[in-house]
Each structure stands twice: as structure tokens, then as C-alpha cells.
Amino acid sequence: MELQGKVYRFGDDINTDEILPARYLNTSDPAELAKHAMEDADPEFVKKVKPGDFIVAGKNFGCGSSREHAPVALKAVGLSGVIAASFARIFYRNAFNMGLAIFEAPEAAAEIKAGQEISVDVNTGTITNLGTGKKYQSQPIPPFMQELLADGGLMAHLKKYVEAK
Amino acid sequence: MSKPQTITQKILAAHAGKEYVAPGELILAKVDIALGNDITAPLAIKAFRDVGAKKVFDRERVVLVCDHFAPNKDIASAIQVQTVRQFAQEQNLVHFYDGGDMWVEHALLPEKGIVVPGDLVIGADSHTCTYGALGAFASGVGSTDLAAAMVNGEVWLKVPESIKFVYQGKLGPWVTGKDLILYTIGDIGVDGANYRAMEFTGPAIDRLPMADRFSMANMAVEAGAKNGIFAPDAVTLAYVKDRGLRPFDIKNLYSDKDSAYALVKTYDVGRLEPQVACPSSPGNVKPLSRVGEVTIDQAVIGSCTNGRLEDLQVAARVLKGRKAAKGVRLIIIPATPLIYRQAMDQGLLAIFMEAGAVIGPPTCGPCLGGHMGILAPGEVAIATTNRNFVGRMGHPQSKVYLANPAVTAASAVTGRICGPDSL
Numbered sequence: 001m002e003l004q005g006k007v008y009r010f011g012d013d014i015n016t017d018e019i020l021p022a023r024y025l026n027t028s029d030p031a032e033l034a035k036h037a038m039e040d041a042d043p044e045f046v047k048k049v050k051p052g053d054f055i056v057a058g059k060n061f062g063c064g065s066s067r068e069h070a071p072v073a074l075k076a077v078g079l080s081g082v083i084a085a086s087f088a089r090i091f092y093r094n095a096f097n098m099g100l101a102i103f104e105a106p107e108a109a110a111e112i113k114a115g116q117e118i119s120v121d122v123n124t125g126t127i128t129n130l131g132t133g134k135k136y137q138s139q140p141i142p143p144f145m146q147e148l149l150a151d152g153g154l155m156a157h158l159k160k161y162v163e164a165k
Numbered sequence: 166m167s168k169p170q171t172i173t174q175k176i177l178a179a180h181a182g183k184e185y186v187a188p189g190e191l192i193l194a195k196v197d198i199a200l201g202n203d204i205t206a207p208l209a210i211k212a213f214r215d216v217g218a219k220k221v222f223d224r225e226r227v228v229l230v231c232d233h234f235a236p237n238k239d240i241a242s243a244i245q246v247q248t249v250r251q252f253a254q255e256q257n258l259v260h261f262y263d264g265g266d267m268w269v270e271h272a273l274l275p276e277k278g279i280v281v282p283g284d285l286v287i288g289a290d291s292h293t294c295t296y297g298a299l300g301a302f303a304s305g306v307g308s309t310d311l312a313a314a315m316v317n318g319e320v321w322l323k324v325p326e327s328i329k330f331v332y333q334g335k336l337g338p339w340v341t342g343k344d345l346i347l348y349t350i351g352d353i354g355v356d357g358a359n360y361r362a363m364e365f366t367g368p369a370i371d372r373l374p375m376a377d378r379f380s381m382a383n384m385a386v387e388a389g390a391k392n393g394i395f396a397p398d399a400v401t402l403a404y405v406k407d408r409g410l411r412p413f414d415i416k417n418l419y420s421d422k423d424s425a426y427a428l429v430k431t432y433d434v435g436r437l438e439p440q441v442a443c444p445s446s447p448g449n450v451k452p453l454s455r456v457g458e459v460t461i462d463q464a465v466i467g468s469c470t471n472g473r474l475e476d477l478q479v480a481a482r483v484l485k486g487r488k489a490a491k492g493v494r495l496i497i498i499p500a501t502p503l504i505y506r507q508a509m510d511q512g513l514l515a516i517f518m519e520a521g522a523v524i525g526p527p528t529c530g531p532c533l534g535g536h537m538g539i540l541a542p543g544e545v546a547i548a549t550t551n552r553n554f555v556g557r558m559g560h561p562q563s564k565v566y567l568a569n570p571a572v573t574a575a576s577a578v579t580g581r582i583c584g585p586d587s588l
Contacts, residue, residue: 013355013446017554021561022533026234026241028208040556060356063389064554065533066291068208068307088389089360090291094307144191144321158313159216 009114012058034076051078062091108136169421200288208308222318231263238536271469272500278408298378300397332369334435342377351450359389376475442567464577467498471549483574490580
């Protein structure tokens with residue numbers, strides 16, 4: 001599957017308080033959370049972003065709180081995914097568990113600029129900068145995570161367990 | 166002879182039914198305790214129900230604590246707490262806490278003896294790593310991971326590499342575990358231990374009281390770590406022996422001599438000053454003397470990092486006979502009802518009241534900008550909490566400095582960031 005969209009740029013160490021401020025954690029409704037995605041990093045973000053767009057960020061994206069509301073908000077905004085030089089571990093885990101596409105690609109994260117159009121082949125992890133034509137390869141997804149994705153995520157995986165019982 | 170392992174590897178191996186696990190290996194591990202709070206549990210409960218699960222794997226091992234937006238700060242929060250309460254009742258959970266039973270979760274679990282050395286704990290709260298102070302493997306996860314553990318009592322984990330930190334020297338006055346961890350995060354950065362275990366060792370650690378060890382393990386996540394850990398010793402045993410709800414054995418809970426480390430960091434902390442994390446990152450750390458002139462509007466003493474009795478005792482030593490500066494709101498939050506009670510019996514609350522402090526009920530409240538101490542645009546706070554991200558304690562244009570309880574109390578008195586020696 002090939003996703004295509006415009007790039008919104010963010011820097012290093014974007015934390016989950018910036019992605020979804022705690023003052024909005026009194027609900028877990030995705031549509032409600034989506035209204036505040038990235039608010040403390042860029043208050044105008046939700047007004048500008050369109051379904052299918054991408055966030056490209058520096059290192060350690062999603063550090064801080066374990067709130068799954070952060071990837072939930074980004075998915076509910078309609079983002080195709082997040083490309084970063086690296087991800088903080090809890091965010092990485094959460095994104096896989098709840099189904100937000102994320103790509104670890106340091107070179108892409110360093111070179112792709114705000115406003116550029118990119119496409120990402122979800123199956124191979126190949127990122128193409130449609131402005132420059134340059135291609136980048138994101139880090140391969142660990143085999144266990146691939147299994148999880150093939151199963152339809154952690155909960156689908158679990159459903160099999162519950163049904164077997 | 167078996168291959169050497171770190172304490173983290175040993176605990177993970179034991180919970181995966183193996184003799185040995187290697188860093189990088191993916192394991193399916195049994196969970197001793199699965200924890201959630203009023204913010205993260207509702208999402209987990211929904212996922213639990215969505216897969217058709219009927220019963221949690223063990224009603225004694227799923228722990229739910231309503232501490233973040235409780236006492237309920239608004240109707241939406243009240244509904245979240247209600248969701249958790251109803252689930253706890255339906256599942257007949259042994260460890261459900263709200264109302265007057267409400268405690269800050271990471272002060273609660275150790276105090277109640279719910280976590281013991283050698284445990285594997287996952288919690289849908291990033292500061293779950295606090296229990297590493299007890300010699301447990303404890304790591305923060307998200308709500309979906311919590312849901313999975315509530316269903317089958319298991320979690321998938323990648324065995325982390327470890328970084329060994331060796332702290333040499335004797336700590337000076339007013340220098341605490343909080344300062345050691347701030348200094349460490351300042352040194353290695355907020356992703357300096359990403360995906361790794363932080364193992365805290367050395368002579369200064371051997372002498373460190375439990376309260377300080379909890380503060381250090383608590384903030385391991387601020388360096389990106391999967392877990393922070395201390396090998397249990399006599400100090401740990403003295404803390405756990407009358408509390409532990411389950412049997413445990415510490416004889417194998419140490420890192421083997423030839424364990425492999427990704428990195429070894431040795432610090433001489435004999436001359437370390439109190440440390441301050443400046444806005445807006447726990448990694449933006451300076452020694453107190455180099456922070457400069459910073460006036461404050463609010464000082465907060467409490468949280469899962471520094472809301473323990475020892476922290477309040479230090480604050481009381483500084484505040485005794487003194488008053489918070491005019492215009493400074495001093496907020497003190499004992500982390501549990503027991504700490505509150507002890508602070509009352511020891512006369513600490515009277516000292517705080519005479520100093521003009523607001524004494525709050527146990528809650529995470531202001532630490533994450535929830536309630537009970539929110540900052541307006543342009544306001545500055547000093548806090549004993551663990552994060553000072555943009556907007557963490559209120560408006561995105563407010564600022565938070567992180568420090569130990571002595572520095573926070575002294576700053577409240579002068580109205581500018583300083584140590585007790587400046588009083």
C-alpha cells in the first residue's frame with residue numbers, strides 16, 4: 001500500500017504532552033482528542049493538516065508520558081503516519097498496538113522539508129520525496145511486530161487468545 | 166558455567182521461564198502486577214471489553230488507582246473514574262484505590278507492599294519504572310498493553326541492554342537522589358538510555374535511603390529508559406520486610422560480575438551541588454549556582470518523585486519558622502494518606518501551614534497540569550515533580566523548573582530559585 005501526503009515538520013524530543021496536552025486527558029474519545037493534536041508544539045496544526053498528511057520529526061519522538069491518547073489523536077486527525085529519526089520506546093510500542101503507522105528513518109528525517117509531498121510504501125518502508133525524487137529506506141520492522149501487524153494488532157492477537165479459551 | 170546476566174536479564178529470564186535471556190531477545194513474560202490509573206485504565210477497559218474478555222487474569226494482580234484527575238476535577242474526569250470504579254467492582258479487584266483511599270500510585274504500591282523485589286511490573290503510566298528502586302523490573306506501557314496483560318497476565322518485551330551508573334563519593338548537605346538523577350539525565354540526555362535499562366550502583370547508592378532511590382528510579386524514563394533498577398540490599402529489605410504482600414527471594418537479584426553493559430558511567434558526586442532542570446526539558450540541567458536569577462510564582466512539593474515522608478521532612482526543616490514569600494503560592498501534597506497522617510503526627514503540617522502553604526490531598530494534580538495548581542501564561546513554578554515540558558503544569562507559556570524538596574522549599578521562601586544556604 002502506498003500513502004501520499006504533505007509533510008509537517010517538528011524537531012527533536014517532541015513529547016506526548018506536546019502531542020496531546022494532559023488538560024485534554026479527561027476523555028478518550030478519538031474525535032475529541034483529534035481536536036488538540038500537537039497543540040502545544042503548534043497550536044495551528046489541526047487547522048492546517050489534512051487527512052493523509054505526514055509528520056516528519058527528529059529524534060526521540062513521543063518521549064514522556066505513556067498516554068496512548070497521543071498516538072490515538074494523531075491517527076484520529078487522519079495522519080498517514082509519522083516518520084522520525086527515532087522514537088521513544090513507549091510511543092513506539094503504543095503506535096504498533098493501536099495501529100498508527102510509524103517509520104524510523106534518520107536520513108529522511110534529516111532531509112525532508114516542511115511542505116514537501118512524500119509517498120511511503122507501507123509494506124517495504126520505502127519513503128519517496130516527490131519533490132526531489134530521492135528515496136529513503138526506513139528501519140525494518142522487527143519480525144514479531146510484523147506478526148502482530150499481520151494479526152491485525154495486539155488486540156486482534158488477543159482476541160484469538162480469548163476465543164481459544 | 167552459566168552466562169553472566171544483569172539483574173534486569175535475570176528477572177526477565179525468571180518471568181519467561183528461562184535460565185538465560187540475551188539483550189535484544191523478544192520474550193513473552195509473566196506479569197506479577199499490571200497497573201492502570203484513571204486516565205489510562207478507561208482505554209484499557211474498553212480494549213478488554215472489545216476483545217470479549219470477561220475476567221481479569223488475577224484479581225489480586227490488577228491494580229487500579231484513581232489519582233491523576235481525582236478528586237474528580239470535572240464531569241468528564243468523574244466519568245472516567247466511574248468507569249474504573251465500576252470495572253474494579255465488577256472484577257472484584259483487591260487493589261482498587263479512590264476516595265480517601267486515594268494515593269499517588271507510585272508511592273502507593275511500594276508502601277502497601279504490592280510490589281516486592283524480583284517482580285515484573287507493567288503499568289500504563291510512564292513512571293511505573295519507580296519500582297526498580299525495590300529491585301523489581303518495572304516498565305511503563307500504554308493502555309493496549311495493559312489491556313493485554315489484564316486478559317492473560319503476560320507481556321511481550323524486548324530484553325534491554327543495560328547501562329551501569331557508578332556513583333562515587335559522599336553526598337553533600339541538601340544533595341539527594343533527585344539531584345543524582347537530574348545530573349545523570351543532564352549528562353546522557355533525554356534519550357540517553359532509550360530502550361535500555363539504567364542500573365544504579367556505587368558507594369553513594371549503597372548509602373542512599375529508599376525515598377531517594379524511588380526518586381531516581383522514577384525519573385529513569387526521563388532519559389528514555391525501559392527501566393531503572395537497584396540491586397536489593399539491607400536498605401531494601403528493611404523497607405519491604407514488614408510490608409511485602411508476597412514472598413520473595415533476593416539471593417539471585419544482583420548483576421553477575423562479568424555482565425555485559427552497553428555503557429558504564431562513573432560519576433564522582435562528592436562535590437555535586439543541588440541540580441535544577443530548567444525549562445523545558447528534564448535534560449536541561451544546571452547546578453543550582455548557575456541557574457541565575459529566576460523569580461517564581463508557585464512552588465510545588467509532592468508527586469510520585471518527591472512526595473514521600475522524607476521529602477516532607479526536608480521541606481519542613483527548611484520551612485520551619487519561615488514563610489513563603491509574598492505572591493508565591495506554595496503547594497504541598499503528601500503522596501499518600503499514611504504520609505499525610507505521619508506528617509500531621511510529626512508536626513510537619515503545622516510548619517507548612519505556618520509557612521502559608523496550601524496542603525493538598527494526595528493526587529497527581531498539578532504535576533501534569535491536571536488541577537490544584539495550574540499556571541497562567543507567563544507564570545513560573547519550581548517543583549519537585551519529574552517533567553517540565555512546555556505546558557506541563559498549565560498554560561503553554563508558563564515555565565517549570567525541577568528541583569529537590571530543599572531547593573523548592575527555600576525558593577518558596579525567597580520567591581526566587583535558591584538553596585537553603587541562601588536563607
